[in-house]
Amino acid sequence: MLRKKKDWMVEVFVTLKPSVLDPQGTTVQRALHSMGYTSLTGxxxxxxxxxxxAANLNKTEVEKQARRMCDKLLVNPVIEHYHLKISNDAKRAA
Amino acid sequence: MLRKKKDWMVEVFVTLKPSVLDPQGTTVQRALHSMGYTSLTGxxxxxxxxxxxAANLNKTEVEKQARRMCDKLLVNPVIEHYHLKISNDAKRAA
Structure with missing residues (x-):
């Protein structure tokens, strides 16, 4: 039985560097505090x-391309960090 | 030696449901295509x-509170999905 190769799925998580202020996060924290969730610390x-x-690439090539995309477009290296998770599971592509 | 208990860290990943259009994602994809990354499929x-x-909560309680926060404030259940990852690692808290 032939099975079609699945597309690569790369998840990119971008966070502000710890030293950078996050006013949006602070607002969320305050809102949740005022809703009674006082054990939230941050x-x-x-x-x-x-x-x-595309499924015909190999993992090394996928990682290389994804990192280049992050460096050039998706992430601002001055204030942000990122990490990647690469998988080959079509169900997560949705 | 006494070690201070570490705060719980909950990571929440929110994604649009597969059936919901994602114009921001489409824009990113187009931008990357025009930069030459043609093997990007989505x-x-x-x-x-x-x-x-707070570190004095147990894991069940942390998960319960986090899910309630998502349902009430962080996630729009009509168009979004979410999943959680709970850990007890202070280094990731930054």
């Missing part, structure tokens, strides 16, 4: 990208 | 929250 916001890549 | 955007909770 909240930071980030971005989450799901990129899919 | 891009979707999401939100990423890092919440920290």
């Amino acid at each position: 909240a930071r916001l980030g971005k989450y990208f799901k990129l899919s890549f | 891009a979707r955007l999401g939100k990423y929250f890092k919440l920290s909770f």
Whole structure:
């Protein structure tokens, strides 16, 4: 039985560097505090990208391209950090 | 030696449901295509929250509170999905 190769799925997690103020996170934290969640000690916001890549690439090539995309477009290296998670599971592509 | 208990860290990943159009993701995909990354087959955007909770709670309680926060404030259940990752690692709290 032939099975079609699945697209690569790259998840990119972008967070502000710890030294950078996060007013959005502070607002979320305050809102939750005022709703009664007083055991919340902090909240930071980030971005989450799901990129899919053609299945005919190999993992090294996918990682290389994804990192280049982050460095050039998706992430601001002055204030943000990122990490990647690469998988080959079509169900997560949705 | 006494070690201070570390705060709980809850990571919340929010994504648009597959059936919901994601114009931001489409824009990112187009931009990357025009930069030459033609093996990119899709891009979707999401939100990423890092919440920290007081160390004196137990894991069940942390998860319960986090899910309630998502349902009430952080996530729009009509168009978004979310999943959580709970850990007890202070280094990730930054």
